[in-house]
Amino acid sequence: MQVPLLDLRRQLKSYRDDALAAITCVVDEQSCVLGPHVQRFEEEIATYCGVPHVVGCASGTDALLLALRALGVNDGEEVVTTPYTFFATAGAIVNARGRPVFVDIERDSFNLDATQIEDALTAETRVLLPVHLYGQCADMGALNAIAKAHGLGVVEDAAQALGAEDQGRRAGSMGDIGTFSFYPSKNLGGFGDGGVMSTRDEALEARLRALRNHGGSRQYFHDEVGWNSRLDAIQAAVLSVKLKLLEGWTAGRRANAAFYDEALGGIDGLTTPPVGTGKRHIYNQYIVRSTRRDELLTHLRDKGVGCAIYYPLSLHLQPCFAALGYREGQFPESEEASKTTLSIPVNPDVTDAERAYVVETIRAFHGV
Ligand SMILES: Cc1ncc(COP(=O)(O)O)c(C=O)c1O
Structure with missing residues (x-):
């Protein structure tokens, strides 16, 4: 049996006609960048996340x-973040003219360890x-408390967490x-690139709207230098169609995760991903930790099970950040996660037979 880690063509069947109709609508209207489809999608995401303002x-x-x-x-003001994430998190800090300051992660959640943050703060820390x-959400209660005590801003990188919750609050509504x-590979993916920013603050919303469009709040008048970073109407139209299906897909991901938790729990040398109290995990990825990760990866691939390593090298050890002066051994949990974790198929299109095969293949590797 071949079980893909993710095959977007499977999901396509459930919304293909509606997506093509939505694209046709944009084509006929010729309102291709920003415009009514983007505005509608921004409002839909705002409702979904429980925030007043969303900017594409x-x-x-x-x-x-x-x-x-x-x-x-x-x-060069400092932005405190995790070294165990997709590169963009830290890359964006440098491109925003800041300096990344890394703090290690919690072993269980793979998220920033709030208990270590205060040691990393300096007079230059801004966010x-x-x-x-x-x-799965980071510990936003603790992080917001630290930010408040030290007058810092908080940005939640929720790229992998649309619909995740911490104590009943949605990702993107807490910072x-x-x-x-x-x-496209995200739990809500477009037919190309796209993103949004959410906020509860009207002044920040206005600033974000200006920055995404060359820094001007009125056409041809510029208060500051911004970027061309607008959302295409075709992406917004497709994403609106798909957003209606997201809760169903999330339920599918969570059911697959519960199946793996049950079937793979208690195996020597293998750890399933723990979920923190009051957290709603939406399983963009399902990550197991293995003492023999590389052998397990080869075994699964040989048996036709798609799997991947996120992320094989902690960001503090990336050559492009050498000038920041970090060294190996400085963030042990992050470094260990990069050596021991593996992602297995959890997307909602995995069939019962496929997930049973994934479990059987992993259990056979461990001789149980
Ligand atoms: C944690 C995280 N941050 C940022 C990004 C960047 O998003 P994009 O690929 O849309 O630029 C991604 C995903 O790619 C991500 O997983």
Whole structure:
């Protein structure tokens, strides 16, 4: 049996006709950049996330960049984040003219360890940038309390966490600004790149709207230099169609995860991903930790099970960040996660027979 890690063509069947109709509508209207489809999608995401304001942009990477600039990061000011995330989180800090400061992750959640943050703060710290990795929220209560005590901004990188919750609050509704990605492999993916930023603050919303469009709040009048980072109407129209199906897909992901938790729990040398109290995990990825990760990866691939390593090298050890002066061994949990974790198929299109095969293949590897 072949079980793909993700095959977007399977999901397509459930919304193909509606997506093509929505695209036709944009084609006929010729309102291709921003416009009514983008505005409607922004409102739909705002409702979904429980925030008053959402601003579309070109990608999750740009959403981070614009969010950091909107909070005023400049002149090498420090942004505290995790070294165990997709590269864009830290890349955006540098492109926003800030300096990434890494703090290690919690072992169980793979998210920023709030208990270690205060040691990393300096007079130059401006923003905390937690990532809700794999679809589980970081400890936003603790992070917001630290931010408040030290007068820092908070950006939630929610690129992998649309619909995730912490104590009943949706990802993207807890910090000053939340950032999302609609890269096609995300739980809500477009037909290309796309992103949004969410906020409860009207002034920040206005700043984000200006920054995504060359820094001007009126056409041809520019208060500051911004970017061309607008959301295409075709992406917004497709995403609106898909958003209606998202809760059903999330239920599918969560059911697959519950199946794996049950069937793979208690195997020596293998750990299923724990979920924190009061968290709604939406399983953009389902990550197991294995003491023999590389052998397990080869075994699964040999048996036709799609799997992947996110992320094989912690960001503090990336050559492009050498000048920041970090060294190996400095963030042990992050480094260990990069050596021991593996993602297995959890998307809602995995069939019962396929997930049973995934379990059987993993159990056979462990001789149980
Ligand atoms: C945690 C995280 N941050 C940022 C991004 C960047 O999003 P995009 O690919 O839309 O630029 C991604 C995904 O690609 C991500 O997983």
